[in-house]
Amino acid sequence: MKVVAFNGSPRVNGNTSQSIKMVLAELEKEGIETEIVQLGGRKVFGCLACGKCSEMMNNRCVRKDDEMNTFIQKIEEADGIIIGSPTYFSNVSTEVKALIDRCGYVSKSNGGALLRGKVGTSVVSVRRAGSTFTYSAINFFFGIAEMVICSSSYWNMTLSRDPGDVQNDNEGIQTFQTLGKNMAKLLKQVR
Numbered sequence: 001m002k003v004v005a006f007n008g009s010p011r012v013n014g015n016t017s018q019s020i021k022m023v024l025a026e027l028e029k030e031g032i033e034t035e036i037v038q039l040g041g042r043k044v045f046g047c048l049a050c051g052k053c054s055e056m057m058n059n060r061c062v063r064k065d066d067e068m069n070t071f072i073q074k075i076e077e078a079d080g081i082i083i084g085s086p087t088y089f090s091n092v093s094t095e096v097k098a099l100i101d102r103c104g105y106v107s108k109s110n111g112g113a114l115l116r117g118k119v120g121t122s123v124v125s126v127r128r129a130g131s132t133f134t135y136s137a138i139n140f141f142f143g144i145a146e147m148v149i150c151s152s153s154y155w156n157m158t159l160s161r162d163p164g165d166v167q168n169d170n171e172g173i174q175t176f177q178t179l180g181k182n183m184a185k186l187l188k189q190v191r
Ligand SMILES: Cc1cc2nc3c(=O)[nH]c(=O)nc-3n(C[C@H](O)[C@H](O)[C@H](O)COP(=O)(O)O)c2cc1C
Pocket: 009, 010, 011, 013, 014, 015, 016, 017, 085, 086, 087, 088, 089, 090, 091, 125, 126, 127, 128, 129, 130, 131, 160, 161, 162, 163, 164
């Protein structure tokens, strides 16, 4: 079994990335293979609404920008998907939105098997406010794709500003560790 995790922050080792790694560590303890993909900072663009994905019918996007189809392929091959995002003006980062729109539309246009039945969860970083919208944006994506959404003991977020601040957020750390344990259990039940 495999989980692919997208770091939607341009900070390669920022709070989102460090939080994702806390979840992945728990998954790995349960023998689940993991991969972290750097999405933030990549040149990825939004959906063109061209409808070509429903003509091509190959679970891919016609737009050839920075590896979006590689990201979609990684999702196709995974049993579980983690989307991590910093909170940017009370929402996901631009790169995360591009992934959601394009992967979501490709999936819908190809019958939905790309995402159906997979376990999904969000990981959110925030300095102070707006993170519940970020959390919702990611979970709304999972929730329209027949995915199984994994939860924790608190909403999956950390209060942190500068890279590494998450390491001082004890409740955040506990939330992500519990999330990893829950995701491992859920994956074993669902898949
Ligand atoms: C463009 C931008 C917008 C931001 N918007 C918010 C916001 O709406 N609310 C908030 O509390 N923090 C906001 N922040 C702070 C980040 O969410 C916070 O620093 C987070 O820990 C960054 O995660 P990272 O280290 O993974 O990049 C913003 C930061 C940037 C760069």
